[in-house]
Amino acid sequence: MHTDPGTSSSPSSREKILDVAEALFAAQGFAGVSLADVAARVGLGKSSLFHHFPGKVSLYAEVSERVIERIIQRLQPAFEASGPATERLDRMIEGLCDALAEHAPAARLLLRSLFEDHLFAPEDEPTLAPVEALVAKVTGLAAELLRDGIARGEFREVSVPDAVQTVIGAVVYHYASGEVGEKILGGPIFSAESVARRRREVTTFIHTALVASPAPGKA
Amino acid sequence: MHTDPGTSSSPSSREKILDVAEALFAAQGFAGVSLADVAARVGLGKSSLFHHFPGKVSLYAEVSERVIERIIQRLQPAFEASGPATERLDRMIEGLCDALAEHAPAARLLLRSLFEDHLFAPEDEPTLAPVEALVAKVTGLAAELLRDGIARGEFREVSVPDAVQTVIGAVVYHYASGEVGEKILGGPIFSAESVARRRREVTTFIHTALVASPAPGKA
DNA sequence: GTCTATACGATGATAGAC
DNA sequence: GTCTATCATCGTATAGAC
Numbered sequence: 001m002h003t004d005p006g007t008s009s010s011p012s013s014r015e016k017i018l019d020v021a022e023a024l025f026a027a028q029g030f031a032g033v034s035l036a037d038v039a040a041r042v043g044l045g046k047s048s049l050f051h052h053f054p055g056k057v058s059l060y061a062e063v064s065e066r067v068i069e070r071i072i073q074r075l076q077p078a079f080e081a082s083g084p085a086t087e088r089l090d091r092m093i094e095g096l097c098d099a100l101a102e103h104a105p106a107a108r109l110l111l112r113s114l115f116e117d118h119l120f121a122p123e124d125e126p127t128l129a130p131v132e133a134l135v136a137k138v139t140g141l142a143a144e145l146l147r148d149g150i151a152r153g154e155f156r157e158v159s160v161p162d163a164v165q166t167v168i169g170a171v172v173y174h175y176a177s178g179e180v181g182e183k184i185l186g187g188p189i190f191s192a193e194s195v196a197r198r199r200r201e202v203t204t205f206i207h208t209a210l211v212a213s214p215a216p217g218k219a
Numbered sequence: 220m221h222t223d224p225g226t227s228s229s230p231s232s233r234e235k236i237l238d239v240a241e242a243l244f245a246a247q248g249f250a251g252v253s254l255a256d257v258a259a260r261v262g263l264g265k266s267s268l269f270h271h272f273p274g275k276v277s278l279y280a281e282v283s284e285r286v287i288e289r290i291i292q293r294l295q296p297a298f299e300a301s302g303p304a305t306e307r308l309d310r311m312i313e314g315l316c317d318a319l320a321e322h323a324p325a326a327r328l329l330l331r332s333l334f335e336d337h338l339f340a341p342e343d344e345p346t347l348a349p350v351e352a353l354v355a356k357v358t359g360l361a362a363e364l365l366r367d368g369i370a371r372g373e374f375r376e377v378s379v380p381d382a383v384q385t386v387i388g389a390v391v392y393h394y395a396s397g398e399v400g401e402k403i404l405g406g407p408i409f410s411a412e413s414v415a416r417r418r419r420e421v422t423t424f425i426h427t428a429l430v431a432s433p434a435p436g437k438a
Numbered sequence: 439g440t441c442t443a444t445a446c447g448a449t450g451a452t453a454g455a456c
Numbered sequence: 457g458t459c460t461a462t463c464a465t466c467g468t469a470t471a472g473a474c
Contacts, residue, residue, distance in 0.1 A: 013457080013458095027337045028250065028335075028337055028338055029248045029249075029250055029251065029334070029335070029338075030248075030251070031247065031248055031250040031251035032248070032249070032250035032251075032335075032338050034448075034449065034450085035449085035450065035451090036448080036449080036450090044457095044458070044459095045458065045459055045460080046450090046451090047451085047452080047453095047458080047459070047460085047461095048457065048458050048459075050450095050451070050452085051457060051458075052457090055450080055451080056450070056451095108334055111330065111334070111392075111395075112334065114395070114396055114397055114398075114399045114400075115248065115327055115330070115331065115395065115397065116247075116248070116251075117397055117398055118246045118247055119247055119248075119251050132399075135399055136402060139399075139402075139403050143403070156427070158420060158423075158424070159416060159420045161403050161404045161405060162393075162404075162416065162417060162420040162421065162424075163420070163424070164403050165392070165393045165396065165400060165403060165404070166389045166393070166420070166421055166424050168392060168396075169388040169389045169390070169391065169392025169393055169396075170385045170388045170389040171388070172388065172392070173330075173384070173387060173388025173391070173392055174381075174384045174385070174388055176330075176333070176334065177333055177384065177387075177388075178333055178334065178336055179333075179336055180333045180351075180354055180358075181333075181384060183355060183358075184358050184362070184380050184383050184384060185380045185381075185384070186380060197378060197381065198381060201377060201378050201381040201382070201385070202381065202385055204377075205377070205381075205382070205385050205428045205429075206428070208375070208427065208428045208431050209424045209425070209427045209428035209431075210424075212427050212428075212431035213431075232439080232440095253466075253467065253468090254467085254468065254469090255466080255467080255468090263439095263440070263441090264440060264441055264442080265468090265469095266440080266441075266442085266443095266469080266470080266471095267439070267440050267441075269468090269469070269470080270439060270440080271439095274468080274469080275467095275468070275469095
């Protein structure tokens with residue numbers, strides 16, 4: 001793909017830029033980040049960034065791409081497995097939890113990428129297309145998993161698109177909720193105990209919602 | 220509270236500004252919005268805005284405040300009712316769905332307000348405090364509802380804070396998901412049919428997750 | 439209450455030396 | 457590849473006329 005001389009090297013400027021930009025974009029959004037700030041934190045002059053990326057949009061796109069690719073890597077096992085859908089579902093949610101918990105900026109960046117559509121000009125679309133493709137890929141695989149589970153009779157007959165949306169929201173939001181989330185929790189979000197508890201709770205929550213027969217007290 | 224001469228009048232400049240700003244903040248985030256853009260869309264000069272609001276942060280805070288107050292109004296009945304917790308839960312989720320579906324910018328603005336913490340200076344905190352207070356109030360009431368349901372034996376013994384987080388994510392995210400969500404749905408988010416289906420699906424999802432006895436296939 | 443004019447810093451991006 | 461200018465533009469905010 002890109003300039004990749006030797007598959008690995010001591011963290012190139014390129015990767016340092018991506019790391020710094022990722023943290024900043026997650027915290028402040030696309031419009032809220034200045035390239036001067038990025039450059040300063042990397043230890044470069046502002047102009048040096050343009051040697052690595054043609055512009056701000058391109059940098060943002062590559063940051064997003066990298067985040068989603070990391071998540072997909074984590075989900076691959078769940079999608080490729082062939083056991084019961086219930087087990088694959090649990091693995092999918094756990095994989096997503098792990099990916100988001102391991103890399104704090106990921107969740108915010110992910111949700112932000114949904115919101116910041118209107119910020120880009122039409123001519124930026126080619127630059128952002130790969131990101132959209134990756135998102136479409138992973139949501140498609142999740143939908144497939146749910147459809148399969150329903151077909152096998154393992155899940156209730158829910159609206160698959162709505163269930164996908166619910167799962168995304170239930171899992172991703174938590175790791176993006178920041179101070180509000182920590183106020184609700186009464187403690188940190190990314191501590192080891194909190195991450196473990198969250199993984200268990202949200203997996204059981206979704207599992208129960210999909211597997212159980214139509215709720216007793218409900219028409 | 221503010222300048223409220225007569226409780227009602229033909230839409231004052233003030234309210235028009237709030238409406239326009241709300242749409243823009245939801246679409247482009249705090250940093251992505253220029254006051255010039257707001258002024259232009261209202262039909263005012265840029266400087267005229269400062270006659271109604273002392274600054275950008277203040278405008279943003281009031282927009283957010285208004286959105287959350289609208290939501291709380293919708294949730295009031297659910298919180299004040301005294302029937303079974305299962306019924307109050309359903310009413311709460313439906314109320315939240317209605318509030319978010321009725322006012323398209325609300326969900327994005329709400330989630331954005333969680334993300335944009337780091338954008339503000341310490342001296343802006345007093346301005347933003349009322350918003351935080353309202354969020355804390357509504358999440359507190361939701362937690363109370365869940366605790367009561369567990370105490371009555373109507374709900375599973377879940378972690379209440381995690382369940383609150385899950386509910387927020389499951390419900391709010393959907394209405395903020397924009398193009399990605401519409402791609403998953405294969406249709407619009409805010410159409411009447413879509414809104415009705417969503418309300419039913421997500422209410423049943425959460426209701427089932429909380430009410431059902433621990434999932435069969437699960438340890 | 440709204441306008442014009444303006445101050446003044448920060449922004450993304452470019453050019454060219456080293 | 458990194459740097460030092462430099463550019464044109466746009467940002468919030470202020471002052472003062474109408």
